[in-house]
Amino acid sequence: MSERSGGQLVVDQLANEGVQTVFCVPGESYLEVLDALHDSPIKLVVCRQEGGAGYMADAHARITGKTGVFMVTRGPGAANAMVALHTAWQDSVP
Numbered sequence: 001m002s003e004r005s006g007g008q009l010v011v012d013q014l015a016n017e018g019v020q021t022v023f024c025v026p027g028e029s030y031l032e033v034l035d036a037l038h039d040s041p042i043k044l045v046v047c048r049q050e051g052g053a054g055y056m057a058d059a060h061a062r063i064t065g066k067t068g069v070f071m072v073t074r075g076p077g078a079a080n081a082m083v084a085l086h087t088a089w090q091d092s093v094p
Helices: 006-016 028-038 050-064 076-090
Strands: 021-024 043-046
Touching: 006 028, 021 050, 028 043, 050 076
Parallel strands: 021 043
Antiparallel strands: none
């Protein structure tokens, strides 16, 4: 059995849950996940701003009915994403 990184485990679980698209602003805090996404069937959409990534995931979930997933780095990246996350939560978007 080969060893898998933590990032590969995250991507494998996303695939098991049926996630087909992930929106992100790449960051150093999850490089292993980005590496694992490169070799996976999950489509990665790179965004320019964290709030935009959050709203893209929100719109994707509303349109497809599937869970919207976005990834941002810690600190300011997470802070920039909070409004989009709160909007999705308030509207019960998956």
